[in-house]
Amino acid sequence: MATRIISAAVGLVLLAIAVLFYGTLAFNVIVLLITLIALHEIFGAVKLHNKFGMYGWCALFAAFVLLYDKMPPTGAIHLTAGLFVFTAGMAAFAVFHFADIPFSSIAIVYMETIAILFGFSSTLLMRSVFPQDGLFYLIAALGCGWLADTGAYFSGRLFGKHKLAPNVSPHKTVEGSLGGLLTNVLALCLIAWGYHRFLGGGPISYPHLIAVATVGALAGMLGDLVASSLKRQQGIKDYGTIMPGHGGIMDRFDSVIFTLPTVLLLSYYLPIVLR
Template sequence: MKQRIITAIIAGIPLIFLVIIGGIPFTVLSMLLSLVAASELLKMKNIRHFSPLGMIGFLLTFIIVMPEQWYTQIFPFFESKSDGLLLALLLLLVLTVLTKNRISFNEISFVLMSALYVGFGFYFFYLTRAIENGLPLFFFVLFNIWATDSGAYFIGRAFGKRKLWPEISPKKTIEGAIGGIVSAVILSIIFQFVYPLFSIPYVIVIAIIIAVFGQLGDLVESALKRHYGVKDSGNILPGHGGILDRFDSLIFVLPVLHLFNLI
């Protein structure tokens, strides 16, 4: 626990500072985080980073996560992101032929899904900060995720009896999940009084959605790790694991909120 707290402080302060600054520094941070998360996924599948498959995976992630206005400057020979994505997909398919099926649809599907997962997740990471009223909105979502995680952990430890989904995450409990939702609602109401964003009923609804989908995002990553037999996605954050371990909820929630125009 002590190591987790120390790491959270050391990593959390620069993150909050860059969130406040926003703009290019925060966008660059988001892109770097997406590439680190992509590398963690490649490692789970035992795909070498500098192999043709790994490099195309990084390229796909880079194309997806970057701002549209940067894209035509970096890749002037493409008209839109879809052109770059199509090229990367074709290269992946060609690899199955060039390697005589040593690289199969299984591997290229994993690389494609990994790039979409972290690429879009971190794309909406900086996009949330960039929209109107983005700073308080980003903190609203971030604090809700933290409240959900903390509430689920402490309520689960104190009162947890019934397992939430033991095949995926044996330690999570139904009581903890409910505690996470309640914690997010309480935090959201407090946040609303400090910095009003929506009406109280809407704040409560958004808090519940963030808490539910945040925990679902955590379970998605847990399922992935369990399938590939790893405890953590990485070790870059002592006590927390990897980038994907720390941001799994946030990069799942933010696309949902944008997809349904909730923020």
């Protein structure tokens, strides 16, 4: 438990540092570094590592997406072209290394690369879509993953009786998930109130906030289960050891990869902060 607390404290310090650089290119670089570690963990999970330079190819695409911080329409066509080239490259790996690399492993790496980038690139889009409140939406998205997970953990320990997905994650319960959902909604309402009251944020639409927090938390739970299913299939407990007591980057960000784009897209149509 002490190790977990220390790792969590270090993680919070690193998060605070990232927040300080939120509006700068340094933030892009921090997000890229987290992404590269996450990709390395995925490659390790499927026992590919850097076979035939495939990790380098995925890392190059990640750098292109996360450092090419442009808004549509100019950025959209270039990012679409980049996705096409990346996909063609992965297809080439599947064809020319058919005898060396299982197709299923290439498919997993491809899917996870897209999912991870779709998630983490949302942190950059929040700066552009919500220029005044991007940091608030980022915190809300992280909260949908981590606050809900914390609430689910304690609720499950206190009240958990009915298994949610026993074949994938035997310790998760329906009661824990409901507790996590409620924890997330209440905590984000408190954060939003403080943002408006003390930090100069605009008026808060609490109906929108409750909707976004609810769907966001559900998305985070789905992300957690998806990551757990891959770990079970590969016969591993954690994706990595970079955070003692917690595992790897993917073990901490599996839910956030899903909550980031969910909060971004929902908040675009259901803005929480009214300006």
